[in-house]
Amino acid sequence: MEGLHPFAAEGKRSMQRATLREVAVMAGVHPATASRALNEQTEGLVNAVTAARIKKIAAEMGYSPNPIARSLKTARSESIGLVIPDLTNPLFPPIVRGVEDVLRAVGYSAWIVNTDNRPDVEKAAVQSFRRRNVEGFVFATAHLKHPLLDELAAASTPMVLVNRRSANPDIPSVTSDDAAGVAMAMQHLVELGHTKIVHLAGPQDLSTGLNRRRAFTSCLEDLRLPAEKERTVICEAWSEQAGAKAMGTLLDSGPEFTAVLAGNDLLALGVYDALSARGLRCPDDMSVVGFNDMPFMDKVSPPMTTVRIPHYEIGAEAARLLLEVLNDPSRHPRSLLLPLTLTVRSSTGPAPQNPATN
Amino acid sequence: MEGLHPFAAEGKRSMQRATLREVAVMAGVHPATASRALNEQTEGLVNAVTAARIKKIAAEMGYSPNPIARSLKTARSESIGLVIPDLTNPLFPPIVRGVEDVLRAVGYSAWIVNTDNRPDVEKAAVQSFRRRNVEGFVFATAHLKHPLLDELAAASTPMVLVNRRSANPDIPSVTSDDAAGVAMAMQHLVELGHTKIVHLAGPQDLSTGLNRRRAFTSCLEDLRLPAEKERTVICEAWSEQAGAKAMGTLLDSGPEFTAVLAGNDLLALGVYDALSARGLRCPDDMSVVGFNDMPFMDKVSPPMTTVRIPHYEIGAEAARLLLEVLNDPSRHPRSLLLPLTLTVRSSTGPAPQNPATN
DNA sequence: GTGAAAGCGCTAACAA
DNA sequence: TTGTTAGCGCTTTCAC
Numbered sequence: 001m002e003g004l005h006p007f008a009a010e011g012k013r014s015m016q017r018a019t020l021r022e023v024a025v026m027a028g029v030h031p032a033t034a035s036r037a038l039n040e041q042t043e044g045l046v047n048a049v050t051a052a053r054i055k056k057i058a059a060e061m062g063y064s065p066n067p068i069a070r071s072l073k074t075a076r077s078e079s080i081g082l083v084i085p086d087l088t089n090p091l092f093p094p095i096v097r098g099v100e101d102v103l104r105a106v107g108y109s110a111w112i113v114n115t116d117n118r119p120d121v122e123k124a125a126v127q128s129f130r131r132r133n134v135e136g137f138v139f140a141t142a143h144l145k146h147p148l149l150d151e152l153a154a155a156s157t158p159m160v161l162v163n164r165r166s167a168n169p170d171i172p173s174v175t176s177d178d179a180a181g182v183a184m185a186m187q188h189l190v191e192l193g194h195t196k197i198v199h200l201a202g203p204q205d206l207s208t209g210l211n212r213r214r215a216f217t218s219c220l221e222d223l224r225l226p227a228e229k230e231r232t233v234i235c236e237a238w239s240e241q242a243g244a245k246a247m248g249t250l251l252d253s254g255p256e257f258t259a260v261l262a263g264n265d266l267l268a269l270g271v272y273d274a275l276s277a278r279g280l281r282c283p284d285d286m287s288v289v290g291f292n293d294m295p296f297m298d299k300v301s302p303p304m305t306t307v308r309i310p311h312y313e314i315g316a317e318a319a320r321l322l323l324e325v326l327n328d329p330s331r332h333p334r335s336l337l338l339p340l341t342l343t344v345r346s347s348t349g350p351a352p353q354n355p356a357t358n
Numbered sequence: 359m360e361g362l363h364p365f366a367a368e369g370k371r372s373m374q375r376a377t378l379r380e381v382a383v384m385a386g387v388h389p390a391t392a393s394r395a396l397n398e399q400t401e402g403l404v405n406a407v408t409a410a411r412i413k414k415i416a417a418e419m420g421y422s423p424n425p426i427a428r429s430l431k432t433a434r435s436e437s438i439g440l441v442i443p444d445l446t447n448p449l450f451p452p453i454v455r456g457v458e459d460v461l462r463a464v465g466y467s468a469w470i471v472n473t474d475n476r477p478d479v480e481k482a483a484v485q486s487f488r489r490r491n492v493e494g495f496v497f498a499t500a501h502l503k504h505p506l507l508d509e510l511a512a513a514s515t516p517m518v519l520v521n522r523r524s525a526n527p528d529i530p531s532v533t534s535d536d537a538a539g540v541a542m543a544m545q546h547l548v549e550l551g552h553t554k555i556v557h558l559a560g561p562q563d564l565s566t567g568l569n570r571r572r573a574f575t576s577c578l579e580d581l582r583l584p585a586e587k588e589r590t591v592i593c594e595a596w597s598e599q600a601g602a603k604a605m606g607t608l609l610d611s612g613p614e615f616t617a618v619l620a621g622n623d624l625l626a627l628g629v630y631d632a633l634s635a636r637g638l639r640c641p642d643d644m645s646v647v648g649f650n651d652m653p654f655m656d657k658v659s660p661p662m663t664t665v666r667i668p669h670y671e672i673g674a675e676a677a678r679l680l681l682e683v684l685n686d687p688s689r690h691p692r693s694l695l696l697p698l699t700l701t702v703r704s705s706t707g708p709a710p711q712n713p714a715t716n
Numbered sequence: 717g718t719g720a721a722a723g724c725g726c727t728a729a730c731a732a
Numbered sequence: 733t734t735g736t737t738a739g740c741g742c743t744t745t746c747a748c
């Protein structure tokens with residue numbers, strides 16, 4: 001704390017921002033009256049002519065209310081906390097933009113924090129946000145079991161989850177329809193003649209990992225495809241390395257298969273690595289489908305067939321939902337399941353007659 | 359504002375956070391004494407035994423100071439503003455993490471804003487940050503001429519630019535050594551036998567676009583390569599589309615050439631597009647070098663040879679520089695030029711004997 | 717319709 | 733070494 005003198009040059013009176021009291025003095029009214037005139041909600045309480053005069057003077061003086069002082073008094077902030085696990089994952093920045101755009105339109109802003117997937121960082125960030133009177137939260141970090149979120153929910157903290165859901169049904173969320181996405185991908189593979197399909201599942205403590213795996217299993221049944229247990233491998237993380245490792249396991253000791261449905265694009269990239277490490281070609285020897293359609297998935301080699309989720313819209317809808325709750329706390333929060341589409345590129349092709357796997 | 363009741367359930371006394379006054383009462387001292395005991399800088403002013411007692415009680419009560427109240431009083435915030443042009447550009451998230459990590463270690467935090475490259479959004483964000491008493495800024499949005507930055511610099515606002523510099527020499531920055539990077543790339547191409555090289559330059563109102571273009575021109579001279587003016591095309595934006603368009607122009611009406619140095623990776627991706635649109639192969643017909651080594655550039659087809667800049671370190675160093683200035687405002691701010699490396703992948707190869715260009 | 721007064725929670729000058 | 737006092741800038745009862 002010592003020795004910090006930010007904006008020292010602004011100590012000069014000339015640079016100082018006008019204060020409410022100064023506006024009031026100029027207008028010849030009491031600060032309270034000026035406050036009322038300058039606030040939409042209370043403007044009606046003050047004589048229209050006086051209000052107009054006050055507003056004119058305030059504008060001339062370049063007055064704008066001090067948000068710190070206001071926040072101290074009102075315990076509000078016109079801000080929400082946006083908690084992201086990893087900003088370097090290209091999935092999240094478009095979500096952030098969706099949130100920001102919607103909030104900005106109503107004068108709110110988002111305070112973003114990157115937790116690096118660390119619960120301790122998340123907890124500290126949430127604490128810090130609360131001390132700063134954020135009015136609600138958007139979490140992209142949800143685990144199915146997530147004590148911190150349960151705690152906040154129990155305290156009726158306004159919040160919305162994005163991308164991932166919690167097992168706690170009281171917490172509203174905006175996610176894509178994972179089951180539908182898996183079904184589309186499977187349908188596509190079956191139409192290409194694939195019957196021997198495997199799934200690289202993501203971590204099962206996340207709704208995305210769990211739901212996609214369950215949907216895969218259901219699809220196998222619905223489509224009457226071979227469905228032994230070994231058709232699914234659960235990856236340790238949503239990472240390329242984990243995907244490569246899991247794919248290696250399947251190639252070594254899994255069943256015969258001609259297509260892979262990866263739990264997300266990063267895992268699918270790992271599949272690419274495992275394939276080229278063994279001299280297998282995609283899609284000739286093996287078809288691969290990803291999930292998310294992250295930026296640049298059209299540029300990788302081969303361009304990846306993947307389930308496209310509406311990143312930006314997820315963020316935007318989450319912000320809208322949150323604003324609804326803030327405007328009417330009695331409102332029962334809804335969860336939204338957004339539709340997704342299959343983007344077909346060249347990582348999927350006709351099933352080979354002679355599978356490269358044993 | 360109306361109707362917002364955040365954390366309504368926390369109105370309950372039991373959930374309320376302890377206040378300084380409450381701690382003071384429990385400890386049987388005046389709030390001012392408690393304040394002194396609880397602040398590192400002033401702890402020495404208070405009797406060691408009393409101080410210990412106060413701290414113990416504060417801990418038991420779970421006391422933590424209200425940052426809003428503190429900020430209102432002190433006009434500080436332990437926060438800085440971090441201004442990013444576009445978070446969906448993979449170049450920036452690692453920089454953000456560098457900044458955050460360094461700040462977090464000293465108890466500071468960064469308030470991130472995405473300007474979408476819009477000066478109005480940037481201006482509003484800066485205003486908003488200042489009203490919230492940020493102690494300084496990190497800007498990733500700098501233009502060579504940038505009135506807003508000049509204004510802040512004139513007011514001695516602590517700030518550091520990242521990735522891009524300003525023409526204003528008073529503003530410290532942390533950037534990579536663009537000229538050195540260009541030289542490395544050119545050296546590499548020449549070693550592969552290329553002599554006919556062109557440059558896709560970025561916007562010339564940005565230091566990155568300008569410096570890389572100038573370095574390219576110097577390299578042509580130094581290496582005694584053909585150096586007509588048409589060897590450089592200036593792109594309208596750092597985007598794939600702009601790169602494709604510029605490359606099209608060169609292929610249609612430019613000089614004979616066998617290699618392209620792109621101003622950044624996005625432009626280089628546009629070059630890929632233009633090449634495949636004309637049935638040209640990379641690197642057989644044309645070598646391509648990018649700049650930045652954004653995430654996934656090892657995954658595109660062909661994997662891209664590109665100049666790697668130390669994204670994370672740029673952010674981290676910027677935060678360190680800013681903290682230095684905050685701790686000692688009299689300190690003359692330095693600018694840092696970080697070294698970079700060439701990452702050779704398969705988008706560059708031996709110069710073809712018969713150039714595909716006219 | 718307007719003013720007076722109080723106070724959000726904290727820190728800093730001054731006194732004792 | 734500690735307490736007193738004042739105030740950061742704003743909003744919000746309560747009077748009038």
